[in-house]
Amino acid sequence: MTRAVGTVVRGLRGPIINNGDDIQQIVVDTVLNAAKIEEFSIEDRDIVTITESIVARAQGNYATIDDIATDVKAKFGDDTVGVIFPILSRNRFANCLRGIARGAKKIVLMLSYPSDEVGNHLVDIDELDVKGVNPWTDVLTETQFREHFGYNKHTFTGVDYIDYYKSLVEAEGATCEVIFSNNPKTILDYTKSVLTCDIHSRIRTKRILTNNGAEKVYGLDNILSQSINGSGFNEDYGLLGSNKATEDSVKLFPNNCQPIVEGIQTKLKEATGKTVEVMVYGDGAFKDPVGKIWELADPVVSPGYTKGLDGTPNEVKLKYLADNNFSHLRGEELKQAISEFIQNKEEDLVGAMESQGTTPRRLTDLIGSLSDLTSGSGDKGTPMVYIQGYFDNYTK
Numbered sequence: 569m570t571r572a573v574g575t576v577v578r579g580l581r582g583p584i585i586n587n588g589d590d591i592q593q594i595v596v597d598t599v600l601n602a603a604k605i606e607e608f609s610i611e612d613r614d615i616v617t618i619t620e621s622i623v624a625r626a627q628g629n630y631a632t633i634d635d636i637a638t639d640v641k642a643k644f645g646d647d648t649v650g651v652i653f654p655i656l657s658r659n660r661f662a663n664c665l666r667g668i669a670r671g672a673k674k675i676v677l678m679l680s681y682p683s684d685e686v687g688n689h690l691v692d693i694d695e696l697d698v699k700g701v702n703p704w705t706d707v708l709t710e711t712q713f714r715e716h717f718g719y720n721k722h723t724f725t726g727v728d729y730i731d732y733y734k735s736l737v738e739a740e741g742a743t744c745e746v747i748f749s750n751n752p753k754t755i756l757d758y759t760k761s762v763l764t765c766d767i768h769s770r771i772r773t774k775r776i777l778t779n780n781g782a783e784k785v786y787g788l789d790n791i792l793s794q795s796i797n798g799s800g801f802n803e804d805y806g807l808l809g810s811n812k813a814t815e816d817s818v819k820l821f822p823n824n825c826q827p828i829v830e831g832i833q834t835k836l837k838e839a840t841g842k843t844v845e846v847m848v849y850g851d852g853a854f855k856d857p858v859g860k861i862w863e864l865a866d867p868v869v870s871p872g873y874t875k876g877l878d879g880t881p882n883e884v885k886l887k888y889l890a891d892n893n894f895s896h897l898r899g900e901e902l903k904q905a906i907s908e909f910i911q912n913k914e915e916d917l918v919g920a921m922e923s924q925g926t927t928p929r930r931l932t933d934l935i936g937s938l939s940d941l942t943s944g945s946g947d948k949g950t951p952m953v954y955i956q957g958y959f960d961n962y963t964k
Contacts (some may be wrong), residue, residue, distance in 0.1 A: 571580060571736045573957070574957050574960060575955065575956070575958050575960070576955070576956045576957055577939075577942050577953060577954075577955050577956075578602065578606070578608075578609075578634040578952055578953065578955075578956075579942050579943055579948060579950030579952075580599065580602045580950055580951075580952040580953065580954055581598075581602075581949050582594060582595075582596050582622075582912070582950075582951060583598075585622040585626050585951070586625060586626070587625065587626065587627075587628035587630075588593070588628065588811060589625075589626045590626075591618070591622065591623055591626035591627075591828060592828060592831045592832050592835060593835070595616065595618055595628075595832050595846075595952055596832060596835045596836055596839065598952055599616055599836065599844075599952070599954060600839060600840075601787060602954065604734025605744070606769055607670050608627075608956070610836070610840045610842050610844060611842055611956065612842050612843050612844075613843070613844075613845060613876065613958075613959050614843065614844045614845070614954065614955065614956050615835070615845045615846070615847070615935060615956075615958055616844055616845075616846050616952060616953070616954050616955075617846070617847050617848070617849050617936070617939040617952065617955065617956070618832075618846070618848050618849070618911065618951065619848075619849060619850070619936060619939070619940075619943055619951040619952070620809070620821060620822050620825075620848050620849065620850040620866070620871060621811070621819070621951065622951045622952075623638060623822040623825060623828060623848050624819050624820060624821065624823075625819065627813050627821060627822055627823060628800065629799070629801075629802070629819065629821075629822055630709060630799070630800045630813055630818065630819055630820065631792050631796070631800045631801070631810075631817065631818055631820060631961040632667075632799065632816055632817045632818075633663055633667040633670060633816050633817065633818075634667070634670070634816075635667070635792065635796040635797065635799040636663075636664060636666075636667025636668065636670070636671065636791060636807070636818075637667045637668070637670035637671035637794065637798050638671065638797065639671070639791050639792055639796050639924075640667065640668050640670075640671030640791060640858045641671035641672070641764070643784065643786055643791075644671070644672060644761050644763070644784060644786075646673055647672075647759065647760075647761035647784065647933045648672075648673070648674040648675075648758070648759040648761065649668065649672045649674070649676070649697065649754075649759065649761055649762070649763055650673055650675075650678060650755035650758055650759045650762040650763065651665070651668060651676070651678070651763050651765060651911070652673050652677075652678040652752065652755050652762060652764050652765065652766075653678065653679075653680050653684070653764055653765050653769075653773065654677075654679070654684070654685045654753075654765035655686050655688060655765070655767070655865060656679075656684045656688040656690070656722065656727075656729040656733075657684055657688065657719075658725065658727065658732075658812065659741050659770055659784070659811055659824050660810070660812075661765070661810060662732075662733075662736060662812065663812050663815075663816075663817070663818050663948065664765075664788065664807050664810065664818065665733060665736050665737065666736050666740055666789075666846070669736065669737040669738075669739075669740035669742040669748070670740040670741070670742075670789075671746075672742050673742055673743070674742055674743045674744075675713065675737045675742050675743070675744045675745070676744075676745045676746075676747065676755065676758040676759055677733060677737065677744055677745070677747070678746075678747050678748070678749055678754060678755050678931060679729075679730070679733075679746065679748050679949070680702060680703075680748075680750050680908050680953030681703055681708075681713075681748045681750070682695070682696055683860070685766050685767055685769065685862075686767075686861060686862045686863075686864060686865050687855065687856070687859070687860045687862045687964075688859075689720075689723070689730075689860060690713075690717075690720060690729065690730065690748075690862055690961075691717045694717075695717055699717070701716060703750050703919075703943065704750055704751075705748060705751075706748070706749075706828035707748065707749045707754050708747065708748040709746075709747055709748075709793055710745075710746040710811065711773045712735075712746075713746075713748050715728070717911045718728045718732075721859075723859050724859055724861075730746060733746075735938075738860075744881040745758070748916075751779050752764070752773045752776045752777050752780075753776060753777070755777075756777070756780060756781055756782060760781065760782050760783040760784065761782075761783060761784040762777050762784065762785050762786070763786050763787070763788070763791070764785070764786070764788075765775065765786045765787070765788050766787075766883070767865065767866075768809055768864070769865055770787045770788075770789065770808075772861055773787075774787060776927050780945050782799055783881040786914050787806070787808075787865070788806055788807040788808050788938075789804070789806040789808050790803050790805070791806045791807045792794065792806050792807055792820065792917040793805075793806040795938070796836050800819075800820045800823075801820065801821065801823070802820050802821045802822075802823055804867075804871075805821050805867045808821065808866070808867040809821030809850060809865075809867050811841075811868040816960075821850070821866065821867065821871065822872075823852065823869060823871075826870045826872045829846040829847060829848060829872045829873055829874050830846075830874060830937040832846045833846045833874050843876070844872065844875045845873070845876040845877050845937070847870045847872065847873035847874065847877055847932060847935065848870060848871055848872045848942075849869060849874070849932075849935070849936040849939045849940060849941060850866035850868070850869060851863050851864050851865055851866040851869065851871050851931070851936075852869065852933075852935070852936050852938070852939070852940030852941060853869055853933050853936070853937050854914040854941070863940065868931045869932055869936035869937070870933075870935075870936050871930040873932050876934075877931050877932050877935065878880070878931070879930070879931055880929065880930055885937060890942070890959070891958070893909065897933045903912065918941070935955065935958065937949045938953075938955065939953040939955075
């Protein structure tokens with residue numbers, strides 16, 4: 569019988585994960601239980617994905633604001649610290665900023681505008697045109713920014729992040745000066761000690777600062793890259809990918825995920841005889857068309873995945889084949905011709921017209937986005953996602 573369904577995605581409900589839980593066994597048990605209850609069979613090249621949050625929870629990868637402050641103090645001493653390019657997020661950055669401020673005496677907070685790196689806007693870009701402000705060349709003080717644009721609250725959160733961030737710094741006993749610029753070199757007019765908080769552009773920013781006279785340059789990936797007084801840490805990403813846990817702590821991005829995904833794969837193989845691919849995922853990579861926010865505040869989409877998820881899709885565009893190669897065919901003849909073309913397609917279709925319009929992204933990024941949209945970030949209670957048929961095509 570011809571299959572009527574291609575890819576199937578299921579959000580799996582599991583237990584609430586706590587520090588010390590055996591995350592590998594919990595994932596395996598959840599998958600096996602779901603398959604039994606929902607009556608689906610586990611097959612080779614199925615995929616199980618696990619949100620980074622529950623992996624970090626099981627690892628107990630947490631740190632306090634005091635831990636952040638201790639590391640910042642050790643790196644910067646009594647220097648005025650230039651904190652540049654943070655994202656505008658209560659969940660992602662507020663507690664980080666509190667820790668930074670607690671470890672410093674003065675902060676020069678430099679915000680990018682009209683938006684942060686992931687698309688949270690301080691001001692609508694059209695307003696820049698109205699006011700004749702060029703965000704690539706113009707440096708604004710807080711007073712100048714207010715004179716031009718007034719007070720604007722975030723579209724979704726209703727927060728004025730300029731006031732909010734400044735108040736967080738001052739509440740920790742540090743003084744705070746706010747400026748606005750998209751040029752990393754601007755901060756060097758205020759201090760030579762810089763903590764750059766951008767995520768995906770951090771390597772370039774550090775290079776520019778170092779090459780232009782900065783004396784101390786660190787990124788969020790360098791803060792809590794080692795344990796502070798027994799705290800959690802992330803050797804690769806530090807505070808990047810962290811989230812607010814409590815009013816006084818953050819949950820860090822999980823550590824050492826590769827043994828976890830490989831262990832789950834092995835356990836599922838032992839239980840079912842099938843080779844299931846496994847990955848840990850954080851933020852997907854997609855843009856909200858209304859809020860203009862990129863959902864990509866984690867340093868990577870996947871910090872760990874099994875080798876079957878390496879690479880990019882190698883697919884052809886069905887509508888291109890139907891409109892071009894086989895435009896003279898209809899019905900069963902068209903189906904047969906396209907099926908034969910797919911079965912005999914080249915192993916590398918990069919540059920081929922038949923593949924134009926297919927998504928040239930890594931499998932882990934695509935699957936991470938699919939998983940993130942499925943599990944959501946609220947109360948769905950499905951921190952694991954089971955995907956079937958992802959690697960199938962029209963001929964299967």
